[in-house]
Amino acid sequence: MGGGKSPLRLGIAGLGTVGAGVVTLLRENAAAIAARAGRPVEVAAVSARDRRRDRGVDLSGVRWHDDALALAADDGVDVVLELIGGAEGTARALVEAALARGRDVVTANKALLAVHGARLARLAGESGAALLFEASVAGGIPAIKLVREGLAADRLLRVGGILNGTCNYILTTMRDTGRDFDDVLAEAQALGYAEADPSVDVDGWDAAHKLAILAGLAFGRPVSFDGVFVEGIRGIQACDQHFAREMGYRIKLLGMARRAGEGGAIEAFMRPCLVAQDSPLAHVDGVFNAVVTEGAFSGPMMIEGRGAGAGPTASAVLADVVDLARGKALQVWGVAPGAPAACAPRSTLRGEYYLRVLVRDRPGVVAEIAAALRDTGVSLRALSQHGAARDPGGAVPLALLTHETAEAAMIAVVEVLATLDSVIGAPLLLKIEML
Amino acid sequence: MGGGKSPLRLGIAGLGTVGAGVVTLLRENAAAIAARAGRPVEVAAVSARDRRRDRGVDLSGVRWHDDALALAADDGVDVVLELIGGAEGTARALVEAALARGRDVVTANKALLAVHGARLARLAGESGAALLFEASVAGGIPAIKLVREGLAADRLLRVGGILNGTCNYILTTMRDTGRDFDDVLAEAQALGYAEADPSVDVDGWDAAHKLAILAGLAFGRPVSFDGVFVEGIRGIQACDQHFAREMGYRIKLLGMARRAGEGGAIEAFMRPCLVAQDSPLAHVDGVFNAVVTEGAFSGPMMIEGRGAGAGPTASAVLADVVDLARGKALQVWGVAPGAPAACAPRSTLRGEYYLRVLVRDRPGVVAEIAAALRDTGVSLRALSQHGAARDPGGAVPLALLTHETAEAAMIAVVEVLATLDSVIGAPLLLKIEML
Numbered sequence: 001m002g003g004g005k006s007p008l009r010l011g012i013a014g015l016g017t018v019g020a021g022v023v024t025l026l027r028e029n030a031a032a033i034a035a036r037a038g039r040p041v042e043v044a045a046v047s048a049r050d051r052r053r054d055r056g057v058d059l060s061g062v063r064w065h066d067d068a069l070a071l072a073a074d075d076g077v078d079v080v081l082e083l084i085g086g087a088e089g090t091a092r093a094l095v096e097a098a099l100a101r102g103r104d105v106v107t108a109n110k111a112l113l114a115v116h117g118a119r120l121a122r123l124a125g126e127s128g129a130a131l132l133f134e135a136s137v138a139g140g141i142p143a144i145k146l147v148r149e150g151l152a153a154d155r156l157l158r159v160g161g162i163l164n165g166t167c168n169y170i171l172t173t174m175r176d177t178g179r180d181f182d183d184v185l186a187e188a189q190a191l192g193y194a195e196a197d198p199s200v201d202v203d204g205w206d207a208a209h210k211l212a213i214l215a216g217l218a219f220g221r222p223v224s225f226d227g228v229f230v231e232g233i234r235g236i237q238a239c240d241q242h243f244a245r246e247m248g249y250r251i252k253l254l255g256m257a258r259r260a261g262e263g264g265a266i267e268a269f270m271r272p273c274l275v276a277q278d279s280p281l282a283h284v285d286g287v288f289n290a291v292v293t294e295g296a297f298s299g300p301m302m303i304e305g306r307g308a309g310a311g312p313t314a315s316a317v318l319a320d321v322v323d324l325a326r327g328k329a330l331q332v333w334g335v336a337p338g339a340p341a342a343c344a345p346r347s348t349l350r351g352e353y354y355l356r357v358l359v360r361d362r363p364g365v366v367a368e369i370a371a372a373l374r375d376t377g378v379s380l381r382a383l384s385q386h387g388a389a390r391d392p393g394g395a396v397p398l399a400l401l402t403h404e405t406a407e408a409a410m411i412a413v414v415e416v417l418a419t420l421d422s423v424i425g426a427p428l429l430l431k432i433e434m435l
Numbered sequence: 436m437g438g439g440k441s442p443l444r445l446g447i448a449g450l451g452t453v454g455a456g457v458v459t460l461l462r463e464n465a466a467a468i469a470a471r472a473g474r475p476v477e478v479a480a481v482s483a484r485d486r487r488r489d490r491g492v493d494l495s496g497v498r499w500h501d502d503a504l505a506l507a508a509d510d511g512v513d514v515v516l517e518l519i520g521g522a523e524g525t526a527r528a529l530v531e532a533a534l535a536r537g538r539d540v541v542t543a544n545k546a547l548l549a550v551h552g553a554r555l556a557r558l559a560g561e562s563g564a565a566l567l568f569e570a571s572v573a574g575g576i577p578a579i580k581l582v583r584e585g586l587a588a589d590r591l592l593r594v595g596g597i598l599n600g601t602c603n604y605i606l607t608t609m610r611d612t613g614r615d616f617d618d619v620l621a622e623a624q625a626l627g628y629a630e631a632d633p634s635v636d637v638d639g640w641d642a643a644h645k646l647a648i649l650a651g652l653a654f655g656r657p658v659s660f661d662g663v664f665v666e667g668i669r670g671i672q673a674c675d676q677h678f679a680r681e682m683g684y685r686i687k688l689l690g691m692a693r694r695a696g697e698g699g700a701i702e703a704f705m706r707p708c709l710v711a712q713d714s715p716l717a718h719v720d721g722v723f724n725a726v727v728t729e730g731a732f733s734g735p736m737m738i739e740g741r742g743a744g745a746g747p748t749a750s751a752v753l754a755d756v757v758d759l760a761r762g763k764a765l766q767v768w769g770v771a772p773g774a775p776a777a778c779a780p781r782s783t784l785r786g787e788y789y790l791r792v793l794v795r796d797r798p799g800v801v802a803e804i805a806a807a808l809r810d811t812g813v814s815l816r817a818l819s820q821h822g823a824a825r826d827p828g829g830a831v832p833l834a835l836l837t838h839e840t841a842e843a844a845m846i847a848v849v850e851v852l853a854t855l856d857s858v859i860g861a862p863l864l865l866k867i868e869m870l
Contacts, residue, residue: 025732029590035655035770036587134585140733142585149584150569150577152471153753155464220470280739283718297460298575298750301740304715311732318588326765335470 008037008325009044011077013068013094014084015055018108018135019048021310022081022317023057033318037325041318044076072097079104079324081317087111095120095131102127106320108135108313114209117222118340121332131332132320137210138163140312141305142319143291147217148334154295159218160256163270164207165287165307166194167233167253171272172285175241175250181234193287203232204253208270211255214291215268219259220335223266227343231271235428240356243384243399249274249354250282254433260344267344273433274354281435292435300435349407352381352432356399357417358424365422369398372416379403395424401432443472443760444479446512448503448529449519450490453543453570454483456745457516457752458492468753472760476753479511507532514539514759516752522546530555530566537562541755543570543748549644552657553775556767566767567755572645573598575747576740577754578726582652583769589730594653595691598705599642600722600742601629602668602688606707607720610676610685616669628722638667642690643705649726650692650703655770658692658701662778666706670863675791678819678834684709684789685717689868695779702779708868709789716870727870735870784842787816787867791834792852793859800857804833807851814838830859836867 010026012019023043026033034040045063047070048055065071068090071080080098082105084091091109098105100123107113113120113133124131134144138161147159162168166188173184185202188194200206208230216222233253244251255270275281280302284290289307294300306312331337359365366383373380382401402410414427445461447454458478461468469475480498482505483490500506503525506515515533517540519526526544533540535558542548548555548568559566569579573596582594597603601623608619620637623629635641643665651657668688679686690705710716715737719725724742729735741747766772794800801818808815817836837845845864852862 021732025588028731029588032590032655033588140589140730141736142581145580145585146577146738149758150580150754151750152757153460153464153468154575154750155467220467278718280718283713283715295575295750296463297456297746299741299744299747301576301738303581303736303738305736306734309734311730312734315586315589315730315733319585322587323584327762330761 005039007040007042008321009042009076009078010081010321011045011071011074011079012043012081012083013047013071014082015046015048016083017310018313018317019083020055020057021314022083023059025311025314025318033322037322039325041321041325045071045074047071068094069097072101072103077103079106079321082107082109083317085109085111087115092116096123099123099127099129099131102129104130104324106132106317106324108317109133110136110206110209110213114212114225117213117216117332118337121222121337124332125337130324132323133213134320135313135316137213138289138291139305139307139309140315141289141291141303141307142316143214143303144217146291146303147214147293148330151293151295151298152334154297156218157294157296158256158258159214159291159293160211160254161291162252162281162284162289163210163255163307164201164253165289166198166201167207168285168289169193169287170202171233171236171251171253174236174238175245178238178241180238181236202234204230204270207253207255211257211268211270215257215266216333218257218293219266219341221333221338222340223257223268224340224342227268229269229271229346233272236272239386239397240428242386243356243397244274244354246384247382247401248277249432250277251430252281254281256433260348264341265344266341267349269346269349271431273431275433275435279435347408347411350404351407352404353402353410354399354430354432355402355410355413355427356397357427358395359398360422360424361394361396362422366398368420368422369417372420373413376409376413376416378405378409378413440474442475442477443756444477444511444513445516445756446480446506446509446514447478447516447518448482448506449517450481450483451518452745453748453752454518455490455492456749457518458494460746460749460753468757472757474760476756476760480506480509482506503529504532507536507538512538514541514756517542517544518752520544520546522550527551531558534558534562534564534566537564539565539759541567541752541759543752544568545571545641545644545648549647549660552648552651552767553772556657556772559767560772565759567758568648569755570748570751572648573724573726574740574742574744575750576724576726576738576742577751578649578738579652581726581738582649582728583765586728586730586733587769589732591653592729592731593691593693594649594726594728595646595689596726597687597716597719597724598645598690598742599636599688600724601633601636602642603719603724604628604722605637606668606671606686606688609671609673610680613673613676615673616671637669639665639688639705642688646690646692646703646705650701651768653692653728654694654701654776656768656773657775658703659775659777662703664704664706664781668707671707674821674832675863677821678791679709679789681819682817682836683712684867685712686865687716689716691868695783699776700779701776702784704781704784706866708866710868710870714870782843782846785839786842787839788837788845789834789865789867790837790845790848790862791832792862793830794833795857795859796829796831797857801833803855803857804852807855808848811844811848811851813840813844813848
């Protein structure tokens with residue numbers, strides 16, 4: 001099965017966790033991969049920073065390039081695997097060079113696709129090269145294939161999900177233990193679930209990149225990444241987890257993209273949201289990721305699995321390679337290249353909201369806050385206040401839920417509340433997302 | 436986008452719910468489908484039983500064949516959509532005739548694929564025609580694509596899921612209302628969730644067909660359908676739902692297929708199982724379906740969505756059509772055609788089990804049952820008895836959980852229990868499935 005055909009030769013740029021995982025999976029599952037691909041698949045060349053480092057994989061007989069860009073020019077390579085990462089620098093230069101030469105590229109690089117997806121689609125279209133990026137979103141979960149192919153006949157109304165395992169681990173642990181963000185983040189760093197500089201994860205950028213890619217596939221053209229509203233999870237406190245549970249919700253860093261009206265604009269955000277305790281997303285815990293879709297015909301759908309790690313990511317990278325070997329090379333965004341779609345501004349969002357403020361524990365505070373909502377035209381659905389402060393006039397957290405309203409009104413409420421003498425620090429505003 | 440190219444012409448056999456849904460989706464989403472397919476997609480010919488029936492879709496300008504087999508010979512048809520159903524008869528004859536002529540076929544027919552999958556793969560291989568069947572498993576959920584392509588590089592350890600919406604609706608309603616099977620089935624029939632003759636659904640055959648297809652894709656060759664152990668949900672009583680909840684489980688009609696040892700045999704069953712309340716499958720409720728996979732590299736994964744209905748099924752049928760238009764025609768089982776894999780016999784299964792018996796409420800009954808387990812070498816993990824019967828010596832249900840043991844031992848226990856004077860009726864044996 002495929003034994004008589006010439007092998008498909010891979011050139012791997014980047015031998016970190018994912019690159020080494022790809023080499024391992026390819027060796028351990030060679031026969032099955034050859035049977036499915038219709039021909040053997042082999043590593044012909046690699047490039048990484050330090051030739052001497054032991055990566056736990058056997059690279060004897062494989063060509064080594066000190067300069068990753070040389071992989072784009074190596075005629076003994078059929079497919080370039082870009083596993084370096086980053087929206088600029090070597091990763092971008094390599095992918096552009098390979099596509100320009102008509103060489104197929106498989107990448108796990110979410111930032112590159114989210115920021116330069118429209119340009120790369122044009123480059124690929126001009127040369128006829130394929131650009132596949134299943135591993136860029138949600139690790140081993142075939143989310144790209146789900147949206148671009150599995151739902152290719154449907155009209156998708158929205159796409160989104162829980163797309164960052166670090167944030168989901170932190171939020172899940174905060175919920176289960178009652179501990180605070182800083183404390184759990186430090187533990188996640190010690191366990192290797194969070195980077196020393198965690199900002200790309202906890203500030204929402206990594207997840208937002210993935211959302212932009214899913215939205216581009218769902219709506220048939222890349223979205224302008226600048227327009228995605230992004231908010232991280234640093235503002236979530238232990239009391240928010242407590243209030244959320246009491247009110248029947250769980251807090252998730254959730255991204256969602258929808259068609260916004262008729263003009264073709266996309267409404268897209270990545271932000272901490274409340275989801276109902278009995279919604280499928282509420283049960284996606286720890287380092288797991290989930291992608292949700294809603295189609296006019298297919299209805300609601302959710303896929304969950306491991307969103308990161310060497311094994312899952314290698315599985316996704318090599319599934320793309322098998323697709324290439326099977327002779328499948330779709331358009332980058334599933335249709336002919338087009339201009340990026342604009343994103344609707346945050347102020348045009350609508351929804352129900354959770355608002356938490358730290359207030360001085362004294363008479364009349366609740367009335368003052370309720371008046372601020374009334375004056376902005378926001379209708380209150382529920383309100384909860386926890387315990388009394390030890391000292392009279394001390395600080396207590398207060399949380400409220402609104403009926404559906406404009407996000408612009410909530411932004412105004414937050415501004416008014418911040419000026420009140422009885423409110424301490426910045427209020428926290430979370431969207432409630434129905435699924 | 437695709438406007439300049441010649442249309443892909445469909446011939447639809449069967450204009451029931453799904454067939455009419457396909458026509459509707461194709462009309463409503465024509466532009467997006469053409470953009471993704473790279474060419475327009477149109478209905479050229481149809482065949483159904485009654486030409487005069489109003490199906491709510493406009494078929495003007497479409498050729499009508501009274502004999503479905505004529506679609507296989509219609510040279511104005513590029514792809515035959517077989518939406519008739521059934522493992523034999525017209526459906527089988529049409530698919531075989533179309534494949535023999537080298538014409539691509541898209542089908543939603545789970546029984547045909549499960550029973551004749553090996554033969555159809557050979558036919559398709561000989562003529563070079565494609566045979567796609569995404570809609571045959573789990574409605575709108577792209578489960579086939581997930582297993583055959585999304586996880587094509589991985590070594591799957593198991594595949595399975597909740598694959599029949601009728602059974603899942605009945606079990607969910609029984610759990611939530613405390614009502615009995617017959618009562619809920621009658622309601623499901625009134626609501627249109629169950630057929631007048633419900634046996635194909637509630638006896639597990641529909642779900643078992645889908646499992647056999649998933650197993651064939653996961654392990655690279657069709658499985659012998661005869662060897663799949665199939666048990667329906669008629670034996671589940673209200674007291675079982677009660678016991679399951681008390682013990683931390685939910686009851687699901689669950690299918691699972693695993694590699695059994697080194698010989699290449701597949702262990703496959705479709706049967707009511709207990710799943711832990713905090714497992715992802717426990718939250719798949721009502722008419723929803725879910726497919727789970729576990730890969731050596733990708734880890735555990737679950738996808739859930741609507742498993743039936745006109746919209747979801749039409750979405751899956753036309754996703755296959757878009758794949759064909761995009762020029763993708765994979766092998767039927769993902770690899771070159773091979774002989775069917777044998778299934779391991781039920782007696783070789785192992786696991787933890789739930790056993791419920793109706794016993795006479797009198798002293799010494801528990802000791803008698805415990806002795807029967809001990810004598811068969813089965814280790815007891817938990818036991819629960821509900822209430823006392825109104826009359827001394829009346830009947831009360833008793834449930835127990837075992838530690839891991841051989842199913843052969845449990846079959847022996849059930850046989851011994853059935854002979855005891857203190858046991859009334861047949862005991863119910865359910866597997867506990869870890870996920």
